Amino acid sequence: MLTTSENLAQTHYPPQPTVATQGCIETLEQGYQFLQSITDEQYCYAAPPHITSTVGQHFRHLLDVFQAIYHADGIIDYNQRRRGDTVETSRQKAIAEIDEFIHWLNWIEPASLTKPVRMLTEVSLTQTEVCEMMSTQERELTFAALHATHHFAMAKATLSLHHVETDDALGYAPTTASYLRGK
Template sequence: MMVIDLVAQFRKVIKGNIEGLDQGIALLTSMTNEQYCLRAKPYISSSIGEHLRHILDLYYALKGNVQTIDYDIRRRGALVETCRLTGLAELEQIKMWLFTLEPQMMGNNVLMSTEVSVIETLVVQVETSLMRELIFVSMHAIHHYALMDISAKLCDIDTPKNMGIAPATLTALRNDSSCVQ
């Protein structure tokens, strides 16, 4: 039987989440509020602020209820979509929350609820853990950071190095000298 060091795994997951949030903070710090609200149409229809709100909503789903995580609760039209400073403050709030988490909380079973169909309203609920969901929201954030990176570059905004690149891809790039970044 394999024994997993929950504390070591917990530290890795928290570290990865913090690193991702720090990328968002670096991006927002480098732009104006007007840039934060721009849409890089026709390529991307959502602003950086709208993508950030979506990322934060998933973190708030984890933070809000330790028994049932509901990813379908969204704050569309919230101030964070149009106010860069609100975005920065909310990223910092999520970071502070992550620092309050304890390893023993990670393995507890929780219920996750989300819609799964693009044709009709179909909701599923599955048993999961906070650690698993922290991994998910971090990877999901990276996906949206990739879109934010494209949007920012189309609007002539400098972005942090490795913005929106998955950890496994970065490892492959570090280990393969033939890959050009």
């Protein structure tokens, strides 16, 4: 039986994050800081012919991956996309979504992360082929963070082609950061 103070602690304080959720939070915080450092105009930059998607489209896409996990009820459907949504042109909306995801990740119960979930994703370029496979929320959150890092790198490259400087570490994968710390 829990004492009143133990019950209050469980009710009013977030659980201790797992290594995976903490890494995911760090990744989202990097994206948040990046968005705070650029202008609304820069958020809408693309760099054709090299990079045809705007910074905002990259953020919409990576946020869609988090949305799929966040809204999953046992099934994570990565095929649900919000192409053309205002998050592609509204830096403030992207910032608000990142903030919401960070809050959610801070309150995830660690035990829920290892429960099985089904995951749906398209796998073919020539025809609509959807694979369904088993995973865990923790594995999918780890994927979402690594996937976000890739899109941060694309956003950084887009802005660099417009001569906009960004944080040197933006878009580095955790393994790259570890490698650079060891040099």
